[in-house]
Amino acid sequence: MTKIWQFSVDFNGFWYNKRMDIAGIVIIFIIIIFSMVLHEMAHAYVAYFLGDTTAKDEGRLSPNPLVHIDPYMSVLVPVLLYVMGGPIFGGAKPVPIDSRNLKGGAWGMALVAVAGPAMNFILALLAFLIGHFTGLVYETSYIGFFFREMIFANLGFMTFNLIPIPPLDGSRILYAIAPDGVRNFMEKIEGAIGLFLVLVLVVVFGSYLSEFMANIINGILDFFLMIVGAA
Secondary structure: OOOOOOOEEEEOOEEEEOOOOHHHHHHHHHHHHHHHHHHHHHHHHHHHHOOOOHHHHOOOOOOOHHHOOOHHHHHHHHHHHHHHOOOOOOOOOOOOOOHHHOOOOHHHHHHHHHHHHHHHHHHHHHHHHHHHHHOHHHOOOHHHHHHHHHHHHHHHHHHHHOOOOOOOHHHHHHHHHOOHHHHHHHHHHOOHHHHHHHHHHHHHOHHHHHHHHHHHHHHHHHHHHHHOOOO
């Protein structure tokens, strides 16, 4: 019998067990790919509905994970973070958007950006509601593990992507409401510099980032528990 190594974190009454066996890693891998594909599809579809066909033309409306995932940010980084402990976060291939074609200008781009994290929030909420009312989310079985990881992984993706540093989704939302000076600065650090800042944030300040994200996830879990009258 394969031994299961576990280390636990108490998230608002959820005994959050990380399974280190092969089955646990496979479940995490499936959840990561599924969640990231829907995240990217949400970006692509909102852009398409707002008038830009760039993502559609490049096949990004497809549920095929091969057109969305990045081997490092979509798979390696989230799995390693899971193994090391703390909230899971990562990224996929950026959805190509031509903002000149979007209705609403910067606000249209903000809607495209928020669509991805919103999808992760919806997935987490659905997993919580189904898991709570069936009781499965509280079980120690693999099915309970699946529901808990669907919640935590998606809340982790949502929180991480809302950080307002280019090229993360939060930067697009900030851009829509920021004054010109901030917009000019954000445009200058877009691309390699922005990506470098994100990597510095993850590598150098990873422990603080994990704690920050865990606090936000706890707050959202409070909200979920309040919805079902369990707070």
